[in-house]
Amino acid sequence: MSRVAAAIDAAHAEGRGAFIGYLPMGYPDLRTSIEAAVTLAENGADVIELGPPYSDPVMDGAIIQEATQAALAGGFRLRDIFPAIAEITSRVDVPVLVMTYWNPVYQYGVDRYADELSAAGGAGLITPDITPEAAADWIAASERTGLDRVFLAAPTSSDERLDLVARSSTGFVYTVSTMGITGERAQLDAAARTLVSRLREHGVERACVGIGISTADQVTGVLEYADGAIVGTALVRALRDGGLDALAATTRALTAGTHRA
Known part of the structure; x- marks a missing residue:
């Protein structure tokens, strides 16, 4: 079993859903971003x-785009990924996934990227802009290295696409809560519940919902039917506005919503 799947199952054994926290690397600087991941x-x-x-972060909302542009302006480079992950994984036992657009992986070299990510202790990739049928090289590299490959499912996905995603993903399926870019929303789209149900019909054991989740109550609501809740923008906002202390407090507040009755 993958480390990511094991972490989700361990949360379930404790009577709660899993909490998956997203942060951009290199923001507000590389050193702080490492400390933020540990936090x-x-x-x-x-x-x-x-x-x-x-x-060209086409899937990201304004707050995450602002952070990633600041990281690039601050000098972050692709080669910084692997030493940063190596330090994080040397300090914590929590699995670390990289959510990346495909072009940087392709330009770096799929096998080279997979080998360096594995050597750094990374758990795998979430690839929002490549579909399984176009990812043969990555699927082969992930099978060789034991890395997880997390593909996305959307409310508009056909049954044929969901079946392909279900068969191709490991760790979990990233279940898009609503159509559009990342960001905080007052109400989550009810389509996420339907989508998770459809994924179950295709044999998906672990479906984690992301995009738009920003409060503990929303985490609780999502975990009524999903295996994990993914939060990004609310965490990036906390780091931006209040540094590591605010990030720690926000993480604790959000994870309070993971406990199930």
Whole structure:
């Protein structure tokens, strides 16, 4: 079993859903971003999701775009990913996934990227802009290295696409709560519940819902039907506005919503 799947199952064994926290790498600077990832783990995150900054972040909302642009302006480079993850994984036991657009992986070399990520102790990739049928090289590299590959499912996905995603994903399926970019929303789209139900019909054991989750109550609501809740923008906002202390407090507040009756 993958480390990510094991972390989700361990949360369930404790009577709660899993909490997956996202932060951009290199924000507000590389050193602080490493400490921020450790802070997530120390305050209740079951899985850490790190996003290397990218020049064309089509899926990201304003707050995350602002952070990633600041990281790029501050000198973050692709080669910084692996030493940073190596330090994080040397300090915490929480699995670390990289959420990355595909072009940087392709340009770096799929096998090279997989080998360096594995050597750094990373758990795998979330790839929002590549579908399983276009990811043969990555699927082969992940099978060779034991890395997880997390593909996305959307409310608009056909049954055929959901079946392919279910068969191709390991760790969990990233279940998009609503159509659109990341960001905080007052109400989550009820389509997420339907989508998780559809994924179950295709044999998905672990479905984690992301995009728009920003409060403990929303975490609780999502975990009524999903295996994990993914939060990004609320954490980035906390780090931006209040530094590591605010990030720690926000993480604790959000993870309080993971406990099930």
